[in-house]
Amino acid sequence: MSFSGKYLLESQENYDAFMKLIGIPDDTIEKGRNFKFTTEVVQDGNTFTWSQIYPGHTMTNKFTIGQESEMATMSGKKFKAIVKLEGGKLIVEFEKYQHISEIVNGNLVETSIAGGITFKRISKRVA
Known part of the structure; x- marks a missing residue:
């Protein structure tokens, strides 16, 4: 399944608790809580360019499945991490958490897990 597309954040669960757990400062948590950012994914075979576009800032990670990439x-x-593709899900081990991305009913569903807290983001495909 292709991840390529543009997705607008629609909902998130356990944002505050998760961000605190991974060490994000309170003022940054406050600012980011209501951002309706866009995720843009370009997939070319096993190579991905994954951008999160926030007001005034864009964060982009480029990676190839199964190869070490700087993220x-x-x-x-x-x-540095290796992104795996298992059962249609992209899985990466960040320093403090595991992140899983998948397409469910055309939407981008991202789940991050750390210390017993599961943070879930659902973004609706807009293009």
Whole structure:
């Protein structure tokens, strides 16, 4: 299944608790809570360009399934990781959490898990 498309954030669950757990400062959590950011994904075979477009800032990660790639966390910290594709889901181990992305009913569903807290974001396909 292709992930390519443009997705607008529609809902999120456990945002505050998860962000605090991974060490995001309170003022940043407050600012980000109601951002309706866009995720743009370009997939070319096993190579992805994954951009999250926030007001005044865009964060882009480029990776190829099964190959080590330099990535950046939500807080902007850089690290190296290998993204796996299992059962139609993209799975990556960030420094403090596991992140799973999948397409469900045409929507982008992202689930991050750390320390017993599951943060879930659902973004609606807009293009």
